[in-house]
Amino acid sequence: MWGCTHGQSSKPTTQSVEKQSFEPKNGTKRKRAGPPNSIEDKRDEQPVKLKTSNDAAATTPRNTSSSKAPKDGTQTSNGLSEKPLKRQKPESSPQAPRSSHGASQPSQPSNKTSRHRQHSDRGQSLPPHLLRKRDELLPVRKALPIWPQASAIKAALKKNNILVLTGETGSGKSTQVPQFLMNEPWCTKCIAITQPRRVAAISLARRVAEEMGSFMGSQSPVAKVGYSVRFDNATGPNTKVKFLTEGMLLQEMLRDPIMSQYSAVVVDEVHERSVNVDLILGFLRNLVSGVETGGKSTRTHPLRVIVMSATADVESLVTFFEDGQTSSKQEQGAKNPIAQKGGAQTQEGGAMQVKPGRISTCFVEGRQYPVKTVYLPQPTQDWVESALKIIFQIHYKEPLPGDILVFLTGQDTIEGLEKLVNDYAEGMDKDVPKLLALPLFAALPQHAQQRIFQSTPFRTRKVILATNIAETSVTVPGVRFVVDCGKSKIKQFRNRLGLESLLVKPISKSAAIQRKGRAGREAPGQCYRLYTEDGYNTMEERTIPEILRCDLSQSILTMKARGVDDVLNFPFLDRPPREAMEKALLQLLHLQALTDTGTISDQGLKIAKFPLTPTLGRVLVEAAKPERDCLLDAIDIISALSVENVFLNLVTEERKEEAEEARRELYRREGDHLTLLVTVQRYAEERTDRKVWCEKHFVSHRAMQNVMNIRKQLQQQCMQLKLLSKDDTQSDSAPSEARSQAILECMLRGFIHNTARMMPDGSYKTLIGNQTVAIHPSSVLFGRKVEAIVFNEFLFTGKAWARGVSAVQLDWVSEVVEAIM
């Protein structure tokens, strides 16, 4: 897990507090220390200001951090702020061993909990170590660029319900804004702060708890800070500041459309533009403008919304919340199945509408050392070779310390360059420091990823060869040089074919700036771009938001489940093409998640509540039907399909053969789905040592632990939806032939579009769309000829492949296909 470095690192900077600025850095020194390197440094043109758009700018005192911080920006070791940020003592770390199972588990009443039960929440009687920590951290907080803005931010939210806050890395916005707001008179309930990633939600909550001198989550009833991520809910009755992942908030919004437990929602990292953040913003805009909150479900107090973003794209966000009233009016008359259930009536329009000028904006400077940009004089085709040259150029020219972070596109280029670097490094003179090449990508086992945090051996420079993972998800310490190939792999959904492809594409300017910034987190740095300045200038300004390039069926089902019937007029920050939305609507209709009139069906409501794609949700609902009666088996299979790679990928031929042999007892001739079922069942039955079992069968233990979590969650949710009864949780082993057939027929109900039949020449063609597909070599059915197949995934990599394949009978498929045609 990222985010849990308890100070073993040689540097005090841990990624778990990366949102904090932990350097005693001078916020102003940065400005002109670097060369006139890029067009993106607009910070100097933008004074620190906070204004409301309906009155004159109320300029606040300029960020005072620069006067408090040491003037020398290169002075990295200064006790003032580094020391308190170290996670030194275990006692100061408010983390208890936590159960990672089911969010619904009650917190265990421990001695510790009852001992603190009588504590007042004023803090005086809290344990001294928490208070000491809090007091230690206060000066650090005060030195953050956002600190002087506290009163202006509070004033803005007294006046207006919406605040758009732009703050760069290191401004402290994620940790401080909730603390500024929590004691405001209007803030009688909880504040939610969303994060795109689990680690960020958890580590920010820990940090804020420390800063407040509070317990965390379920540690104590008086705990004021908590977090909620999948499989891990650490909130208590008095949680006032709650960090959660975007997906978690969306789930809550389905259960409680008006968000009655919150006084404010802070949407952080909006610039990353995940699909979930786009949905949240649309729902919030409807909510604050009084749309689809009709009747009895109207809020008594207005919800405060704080939208936080790193890039200065304030205008579009302000416009988004100001305008678009036309589309919301259209939705006003729309039926809301959730509200209707309670006999609610649609509220008359306009009562809580956001009028122009009711939105505040705020800009806060970040803290970043200057980074010099170097472009290639000529464009190159072979950027692996260019990267190699530049790595050694840096290594020979630049003194230690200073690690190199290289951004590449994927595992293969990373491993290729790793080998090259190692080969060349062997031939270096003895008096030159060593080079240590470290790969970093998500599929790399956890222990291998952790190597980047280990301290560098004496006279050695690390070269981290990374994918996009290092752009946002992982902060690599010690980096002073960035090498950016200017490309990344992007998944694109092709509407017409209904398949996804993974393509290597040029990155956007904003991504290039993000990558470059990774060199200036601890000291001034350099960024070598493996493209020309002209190349940079021709890049798109921003990365295309995910919602414009993904399959929309899950998003649209979520919208429908939340009562947005007219999805074509949903307030999107960026509206997906109509074609993509219609494609998704049609798919949902085929899944019988929608009725013929386009309203959500009972079945659709159930599907929407599962943490699954609509196709997989549909399979579950089908499996629960009495005539199928194979829900537990379906849950096992779907859990395994929800994680990537249960079976380990082996490299050498020898190991592959070994694995084939060991797994033979798991393989089922019906195909991959039943093979997964057997694997999950055997793993679950294993009582002695599951880890050993995994090693023996070349199965990923980490993946299987995740499968078990998902399996448990799905079983619980099926019980809540009354699809499963309590006394029915013991799955039978080894499904009979009849049950195998039932399982595959359920799969067909979800994957109608992913079916193909064998042609006379032995190739396969999809029943819908008539596309040629081939069974992927990773399938147990590879090389076999069967009359028809159903498959989990349709992907294009040079050729159209079907992955996750099972054999079915043609007449089963025909029956399902005819039903929707």
Next chain:
DNA sequence: GAGCACTGC
């Protein structure tokens, strides 16, 4: 006989 950027419920 191929190959897989990254999140998340």
